[in-house]
Amino acid sequence: MPELPEVETVCRGLRGFLPQQTLAWVTVRRRDLRVPIPLDFEQRLLGRTVLRVERRAKYILWYLDSDDVVLVHLGMSGRLFGYRHGDPKRPQAAAKHDHVWLRTDDDTLICFCDPRRFGLFTVCHSSQLASHPLLKDLGIEPLSPELQPQYLRDHLATRRVPVKVALLNQAVVVGIGNIYASEILHRARTSPERSASELTTAQLKALCQAIPAILRQAIEAGGSTLRDYVQADGELGSFQNLFAVYDREGQDCQRRGCPGTITRIVQAARATYFCPRCQH
DNA sequence: CGTACACCCTGGCCGC
DNA sequence: TGCGGCCAGGGTGTAC
Numbered sequence: 441m442p443e444l445p446e447v448e449t450v451c452r453g454l455r456g457f458l459p460q461q462t463l464a465w466v467t468v469r470r471r472d473l474r475v476p477i478p479l480d481f482e483q484r485l486l487g488r489t490v491l492r493v494e495r496r497a498k499y500i501l502w503y504l505d506s507d508d509v510v511l512v513h514l515g516m517s518g519r520l521f522g523y524r525h526g527d528p529k530r531p532q533a534a535a536k537h538d539h540v541w542l543r544t545d546d547d548t549l550i551c552f553c554d555p556r557r558f559g560l561f562t563v564c565h566s567s568q569l570a571s572h573p574l575l576k577d578l579g580i581e582p583l584s585p586e587l588q589p590q591y592l593r594d595h596l597a598t599r600r601v602p603v604k605v606a607l608l609n610q611a612v613v614v615g616i617g618n619i620y621a622s623e624i625l626h627r628a629r630t631s632p633e634r635s636a637s638e639l640t641t642a643q644l645k646a647l648c649q650a651i652p653a654i655l656r657q658a659i660e661a662g663g664s665t666l667r668d669y670v671q672a673d674g675e676l677g678s679f680q681n682l683f684a685v686y687d688r689e690g691q692d693c694q695r696r697g698c699p700g701t702i703t704r705i706v707q708a709a710r711a712t713y714f715c716p717r718c719q720h
Numbered sequence: 721c722g723t724a725c726a727c728c729c730t731g732g733c734c735g736c
Numbered sequence: 737t738g739c740g741g742c743c744a745g746g747g748t749g750t751a752c
């Protein structure tokens with residue numbers, strides 16, 4: 441479900457609820473997520489104040505006043521909601537897949553719901569963050585100045601996979617998932633089937649422009665809502681209305697003047713959409 | 721080291 | 737209406 445734009449949107453939403461709030465109640469309804477919720481989780485969060493909320497790759501980080509950091513990953517189907525005191529939409533009881541419920545001392549309710557349980561909700565000490573197994577091999581942030589043609593050239597030189605598959609590799613550039621990989625390659629007029637190691641200089645440059653351009657545009661739209669993703673305040677994302685290729689098999693290419701038709705192929709067991717006419 | 725593939729889990733949709 | 741098969745925005749462990 442959530443790629444960088446969705447995670448960033450959820451993060452921004454949480455910043456309206458959490459910072460400077462103290463966690464007054466923590467309920468874990470099931471611990472067996474992709475990474476089991478540690479047994480001391482509740483004790484480490486209770487009574488702590490959230491100083492700030494940050495994003496790294498597709499992870500949401502809550503920095504606590506105890507020097508612990510809460511790590512949340514939404515996996516494919518995870519959602520994080522905040523409800524203020526008196527919010528009419530605020531649930532009375534946990535729903536089937538609500539795994540974690542938290543209340544702050546101003547009576548805001550934070551619900552973590554994840555039907556498929558590919559997500560995770562855990563805590564680690566800030567001194568261990570950089571070396572944490574989940575974070576230590578992550579590549580550069582796609583919205584940072586580190587994203588340069590030379591960086592991509594260096595890191596893709598030995599990759600014999602198609603460029604679409606390489607874009608999904610979080611050890612190179614983080615945050616790009618299956619939807620935005622297709623959208624980025626269309627914007628960069630690059631075929632998803634091209635070998636990552638054989639991209640031209642022009643294509644590397646085009647990717648370095650398309651990656652942040654697509655992701656920023658998607659963040660601005662509040663992410664994409666396909667089936668179940670919603671923002672932390674319950675609002676829907678709208679970038680799905682701006683898809684140029686994703687889930688548009690058989691439809692006309694959106695590029696001005698391009699007479700092509702969007703094609704669906706499968707790469708690394710995942711759907712890829714592109715226009716064979718204008719992507720080379 | 722890099723790559724391919726199975727697998728984790730639930731739910732929605734489609735065709736029969 | 738029911739059921740099997742397939743699909744889904746992510747990531748890991750294993751074998752080669």
